Amino acid sequence: MPSPIIYEPPHVADFECVFGCIKSFPKETYCGRDGLRAQHLLDALCGDGSVIATDLIRAITLVVNLWLAGRCPTILAEFVVSAPLTPLIKSDNGIRPIAVGTIWRRMVSKVSMKGVGKEMAKYLNDFQFEVGVSSGGEAMLHIANRVLSEHHADGSLVMLTVDFSNAFNLVDRSALLHEVKKIFPSISLWVNFLYGQAARLYIGDQHRWSATGIRDNCKLLLHAWYLDDGTVIRDLEKVARVLNIIRLHGPGLDLELNIKKTEIFWPSCEGRKLRANLFPTDIGRLSLGVKLLGGAVSRDVGFISGLAMKSVVNAIDLMGLLPQLCDPQSELILLRLCMGIAKLFFGLSTCQSIHIEEAALFFDKGLRRSIEDMVICGGPFFGDIQWQLASFPIRFGGLDLYSAYEVSSYAFVASRAQSWALQDRILRDSGICGMDSDYLCAMTRLRNTIPGFDCSAFTNKGTP
Template sequence: MTVKQVFLQLGGQQHHEYKKQKHESAVYQEGSISSALLAWGVSGGSLQLLRETLDEVPPSFQVEDDLDLSDLNLRQCRRKICDGHYTAVVRVLTSSGIAPYSVSTLVALQDKHPVASSPSLPSLSVDHHPLVASSAVVLDMIRSFPRGTSCGRDGFRAQHLLDCLGSDVVAISDELIASISRVVNLFLEGRCPPVLGEYIASAPLTPLVKPGGGIRPIAVGTIWRRLVSKVGACLVGPSLSGYFAGLQFGVGVSGGGEVIPHALNRLVEARGGDVGLSMLLADFQNAFNLIRETFDLSLQAWYLDDGTIVGDTLVVGKVLELILEDGPRYGLNLNVDKTGVFWPSEDPRRRHPGVFPPSIARPLRGVTVLGGPVSTCPVFGSELVAKRVTRTIALMDSVARIEDPQCELLLLRACTGISKLYFALRTCSPSVFGSARLSFDAALRSSLEHIVTASGPGFRDWQWRLATFPFHLGGLGVYAVGDVVHYAFLASRLHSADLQARLLRPSGIVVAGPTFDDALRVFNEAIGSDFSRPCPACSRVFADDIFGDHAVSCTRTIGVKHHHNLVRDTLSDICYRSGILVGKEVDIRLIDGHGGPLRLADLLLYSWDRGRDVCVDLTGSSPLTQTGLADFVPGQVVADVAQRKCAKYRDFYTAAGYGFLPFSFSSLGELDSDAIALLKRIQKFSVSQDAGARIYGLDVKFWGVESLKKIFGVVGKFIKSDDATFHKNFLGFSRLLIEVEIG
């Protein structure tokens, strides 16, 4: 607890100053630290520091009367930019300010957060040990705080901890993190003193004014309480994954906020005409525990306290009835304002008495789930997107008031441009962005023109297109909606495909749906991948090559090194350097079953199989050209290709006295078992080779056996040469067996 008490005192006295007051701030901070350390050395000084901190009243700040709200926001924005808190700049720009200190504000806060008695913990015996966090876990959780994380009532920030653990004080960082870990474990054991626990767990309310009126209370707890919560969640999270799997997508699920709208839209597209279905949108806490395996539902998904349930109308009505009856016993109260029933096809049973409460919302065109539209009505999605684009354009106009081109460009790239629309781009059908896309791109071009030329001449179409390129291509890295609208949607759908399949399994829906197919078609056309057209190089049509692998591997494309030839040349070079007699593109004059000549052997390994020459047939393939990617099995493509090659060619080569070996590889680096066996044998052959003597640059006219006998006779007694050397079939090098006396 000693480290905890010191940090509370230092945090409470530390007042943040900006660049122009850094010197005064440093002097004040050093004095505060020195006074605290002196008090710490006195008997009872640590407790006195704690009492002073608890009794400390936060300073009140007066707002300049001569500045309006927009000017105050602008001033605060510049300060946030100097601190590097770029995401906070957006919140400040759109802030409506803090509600005035008045009786009406206090009443509004009390209405939203009524006074209640302190909770009492049950006196139950715990039959397991408390959580224990290592120093490494505590350090990771400290580093996980976002930059600019606000402080609690003690004024202590996560950045203070990070500064204390920085490289400048590396000598004491290990000892310090060990002390912090002991404090965290003390809290996890439940041994925090009550007088301190009330302070640590409390959070003052800041009444922010909503843009549409009313107040929004913001509670910011202390860093210590948040750190302990982070550590506890990190320790118990892995054990809860199985309990929440397939139901709760709000924590620890990548793309969880996108998978639910995608799955719902696929379900609505496939079964929107089913009159007997209904969708219930509920807002509870942990209500998924009530209906985990009780009802036969088409879909059930929860994102924290927001639930979406789809099933037969009467079954969904029973689900709502269960939550209304049993929910209060678990502290679950229905939020009527956020609860509704929807399905594209109207079911008359929804109007029957007792099925749904009469006051429940019943939208007709569509609903918004986690910020994404779920509807079959294009107008509904277009209106939602238009509202978001309008707000984003207003935000870009506000950024222009900063009057700093570098800061404006930074904010435009990071958090005020297309980044404000990324969620909509990823969850909404590209078809709903029609006019909104044009409006946003026009506003983005105007903002870039203001930054680059101060709205003057010289910013034409060419400059506009160049500005939307990434930095490494000479652009400004500011993307237009028209460039990414289809790509963003497809990326989100494919990224969460497994989670969607899990959600949709009870409904039996496996097809991607027309929205995905249309987006993929437009995207392929935009990048010039129309697979119904023949390849311009070889005139062949590859209808199943939806990922365009053929475009980068066509043997007749000028300037493209064919993957097949690259692997062939590499394998030939490996054999050569290992001392293996090998020929490349060898014509062995074989005739197929129709009387036509077989193509050249990719590689011919001389005397490889007990004196028999073996033809190696190389074949490259891409697993991505399959049509059934849902059943993708790693290594299956290369195995299938090897089997087809053996069935097609092995009998012809065997009848002619040659061996046949398929060497099948994929664009993902997979190898067939025969290819792996060949490489292992080559490696073994290379390691086991005897030491030899070589002469480089010897004219080929001296490659006769008699000449080689005389040349290598100085080394030892000539025994024999191999067939390739005798017949001069391979001109890479000659091989002779020579007996050499040792010693």
């Protein structure tokens, strides 16, 4: 990259902003390779360490601003930006490396994002719904299903789901740095420090180097991205044109289309989808539904319930491995935070409860069996009362476990209502507005499930 030409001074953080970012880290936030945690800084700034808090936070702020101004020697970048790798097995037996950077890197990045937050949101929110967008993933699924509900009989439409091969590890960094300099110059020096040179990724005592790392001109009905996963809906020719643009211009940015995970779907078909020249022969052509961001886009009850049941079976199989820890306390923590209802929250929020009732009940049986084995090792004296008590918060003497069946009654309605403003903004040019049949059905079911439920908070003159 050529030397940066900055026409805007670097962002400068005050100590209140820095302190707020330190406090925003969740409890037990994992540390990087240096072992420093956010809690260490909080302990030094509060309680017994508060006598030195003012001087310490001012010193930390000076260091943060030194990085933002690009005045830290670049020779240190490979260490500041370093991270240990945890390799996880993907469903296709590939490796997904998870990296957790130093607290300093994460803190300065938080501060820089606060500095350009409004500009970043304005720039990204028209098409990208992950970075800084609350409920972005859920909103994308709700939108896709609303479009499908409105136009499911229109055989001329097609939905394209796009996936790039290892996008964040292969994308051309020079393109990223160029865009940041052009659009967010006040943080470009910090971004250049992060990505302008190779960083160390540690695996045990060894390390590897991390060195690599379309606007809408087709008048699309829907064009939305969640990181590198894209969703496009329009008539056949325009969607095919979008795919050709991606295939033509993607390689120039080192973005290679993963054709095996790129699919087209629409429940009705007027025959043109089968034309040999319109889409690549090896692209997936789905007839019942498509899996998007872990949720279902479909009008087929069997497809939705089958996807939910598959997730439940995987979650129950995972619970079955807990006894191997031989540590009930650790088992309970993992069950509450990772393996229990947390595995299903996204699906419960984006699927109608009436379609996933069987899966929710099956999950509850598996969860009850797991906690029963944990508490009494499969013995007697664990009945319905004990199961109900286990759902209470820990501060009330329970185990803080949620019933999937009970959560499913309100999760979909709450998610739809919470993300409605975002959905309306995305669909502003589509002509789709108001409550669809899925939402009305879910509201009716919620009223019947919870006697005396007041739905006025979820509706207002025809819109949630």
